[in-house]
Amino acid sequence: MTDDDLPRKTVSIPDEIELLRLLDFYELQDPEHTRIHEFYDNLRAGEFTTTRCEECETVHFPPRIVCPECLSDDLEYVSLPHEGEIHSFTEVRGTAAIGMNEDTPFVAGTVDLGDVRLSARIDDAGYDDLSIGDPVRLKTVEIDNSIDQDRVFYRFETV
Numbered sequence: 001m002t003d004d005d006l007p008r009k010t011v012s013i014p015d016e017i018e019l020l021r022l023l024d025f026y027e028l029q030d031p032e033h034t035r036i037h038e039f040y041d042n043l044r045a046g047e048f049t050t051t052r053c054e055e056c057e058t059v060h061f062p063p064r065i066v067c068p069e070c071l072s073d074d075l076e077y078v079s080l081p082h083e084g085e086i087h088s089f090t091e092v093r094g095t096a097a098i099g100m101n102e103d104t105p106f107v108a109g110t111v112d113l114g115d116v117r118l119s120a121r122i123d124d125a126g127y128d129d130l131s132i133g134d135p136v137r138l139k140t141v142e143i144d145n146s147i148d149q150d151r152v153f154y155r156f157e158t159v
């Protein structure tokens with residue numbers, strides 16, 4: 001049997017491809033789409049939280065559904081401070097993630113909150129205005145261009 005004996009298969013290529021519903025940086029935040037929806041519910045209510053492992057007491061960020069240290073799924077949500085300090089920072093001047101392109105230039109950095117250090121945008125300040133160690137505080141933002149959910153995310157701003 002050779003290839004010529006096989007029935008020829010054809011495929012059709014669509015003229016247009018429908019893009020994914022949410023082609024941006026932010027995930028869907030409801031229980032149907034993420035198991036860390038409690039983090040977003042808390043954030044929407046003005047509380048900044050993350051998970052802590054009840055077995056080994058590790059505090060994670062971002063929140064987890066399984067502890068990366070001991071693999072326990074016995075986790076609880078704990079509050080994080082709303083104020084911390086800049087550990088490092090840079091300015092995004094060129095291409096940014098989808099949904100942020102029109103925001104450039106903006107400052108992104110790592111913020112030290114004591115138990116955790118996390119990456120975040122730092123608003124209301126330019127690169128030249130900032131120094132390592134500067135105090136910053138949590139800021140909750142509504143995500144623009146949200147197609148079918150009211151989504152929120154965290155940023156920081158100078159104090």
Ligand SMILES: [Zn+2]
Nearest residue numbers: 053056067070
């Ligand atoms: Zn653990």
